[in-house]
Amino acid sequence: MSGRVVETEAYPPGDASGHAYRGRTASNQTLFLDRGFAYVYFIYGTSYMLNVTAEEPGVGAGVLLRAIEPLQGINLMKCFRKTDKLRDLARGPGRLAAALQIDKRLDGVDLCAEGPLWLGTAVRETAHILTTVRIGITREVRRRLRFFEADSPFVSGRSTTA
């Protein structure tokens, strides 16, 4: 399975809405790995979230992957997501994780190396990117750290307020 990332949110060092804000704990330790590792956590009793670490070792920061455009393995994703709607397969962070069968086993995986999950570089030129406030958080609400492709139908949330 594969897809193109079309929507992300940043959680920089010291951001009060980030999981690393209150320091390193057993549950958020993978956030403090070197750049390019997976940080996976479970929330609301229903959804897994996939983050990519974004700072040097010892600094807790990451990027939440909120949506992808499904490319390969679409039938498999439909099976995991229990829906036939292409647009709903990975539109939203919890859905993305469900479509790719991401769970705690992938926490701490090196996304820049050969393995069960990895990130590559797109050949396509960068599309038109817009920024908005982040979705679903309650602190540092004003920071505009959500990034998404303006013309992609696979982004979640409202595409307003660019």
Next chain:
DNA sequence: AAGAAGATTCGCT
């Protein structure tokens, strides 16, 4: 030790 909040999703009205 108990309670509340949380980077959400789904189903029903």
Next chain:
DNA sequence: GCGAATCTTCTTA
């Protein structure tokens, strides 16, 4: 559009 589902973690007693 609203509220329930449902688990992990942090906070407070």
